[in-house]
Amino acid sequence: MSAKQNLRRLVWPVVLMIVAVGLLINRTALAGLFENGDLVILAITALSYFSAAWLLSRIVALVLDQNPIRKRRYPRLLKDLIAVILFFVAFAATGALFMGQGAVGALAGSGLVIAMLGFAIRNVVADTLSGIALGIEGPFRIGDWIDIDGLARGKVIEIGWRTTRILTRDSAYTILPNSQIARQRIINYSAPKPQYRAQIAITLDHTLPISTARELMLEAVKKAKLIQQDPSPDVRVRSYDEGGITYSVRYWLSRFERDVDCRDEVYSLIDDALRQAGSIVPHRRIELVRSGARGSSVMKDDFD
Missing domain, CATH: 1.20.1300 (3 helical TM bundles of succinate and fumarate reductases)
Incomplete structure (x- = not known):
């Protein structure tokens, strides 16, 4: 001015x-x-x-x-x-x-x-003062995508005297008192930049070498059109357990509202790549078969 x-x-x-x-x-x-x-x-x-x-x-x-x-x-x-x-x-x-x-x-x-x-009117005053504190600190602004721990996740539509209004990804209109928001942990996916990194977890069988699994998944993720290729995606081993090796596929998004679509695309591309390479091991199945004798049974261990 x-x-x-x-x-x-x-x-x-x-x-x-x-x-x-x-x-x-x-x-x-x-x-x-x-x-x-x-x-x-x-x-x-x-x-x-x-x-x-x-x-x-x-x-x-x-x-x-x-x-x-x-x-x-x-x-x-x-x-x-x-x-x-x-x-x-x-x-x-x-x-x-x-x-x-x-x-x-x-x-x-x-x-x-x-x-x-x-x-x-202490409750009204608490909500109003919390709204002022949120406005002064500026943890989020109108249009930001935020995650309020345990309360709501979505896009900030309005910040008022007593309440903050959020539109979730399911188009649910959520109205939260400012005093409740002030007591929670807030994750802002739009600040300081709208770019952020997401990840998915995939568990594969031990028979597939880590180097091969990493190469297959990286090649698949590089074909994704919705995620950012700069910074480039990567694959890290998260855990090595009895049930298999769990990998973290990490990639960058330009905006939080694309999270669901990007996750779907990445999962689909990795699934196609693993199936084409024949790297999906049949799921182990244990079947309990009852015999003719009373009270006896036979356990059959097989693969789907």
Whole structure:
């Protein structure tokens, strides 16, 4: 935002503040012109409170927008909340003045009202403050693909005062309170870059040498059209167990929304390559065959 636009945002609050200060200075003389002089003084004081709240809210918003330290802008939610707090204090102070209290009593009364309201709506306040914290830290933005541990995985559609809305890959519209999100581990697949690495696990028989298995799977994965070939995919041995050798096929994706399609393509290509090479060993089967004799049985060990 340019300096000219910033000045425009301050023009009317500054004008109102100047008028309020002028009236406040001359309040005694103005009060003498009316029968209800005390009421006029109270009205002028209330005007000064609200004009100060308006000006302060605009100044705070400009300071947050022009902060050179942060690459991301502060969320509008934070600026709106600060403005609401300032106007609420002005409203509470005005109400206290009209009830016959002084400035100190007005501030104390507004603080008491804020404390009572805060206790009554503590869950709402917790969600709102969590939303502000998420906005300030910026772990995710609208349009990012995220995984909130134990809650949801999908694309961020909206970040509101109390809730964050996520659209899952199954087109399920999920609404989560910000306080719950703030307590969970968040994985952002879109930041700092949308590119990330995925992997699948495949277990093959011991009779197939590791070098041959790696070569077959790499050649198959290189034919994939949905994944990125730079950085190039690779194959690593994950475990060597009694049931077979488990391999991790690792590859890079350009965007998280392609994860399911890429996984399907990689599995299909590897399956085709292994079948064409005759490298899929028949699955071992144990069949229990009952004989004619009562209570006796024969175990038959064979392959499918």
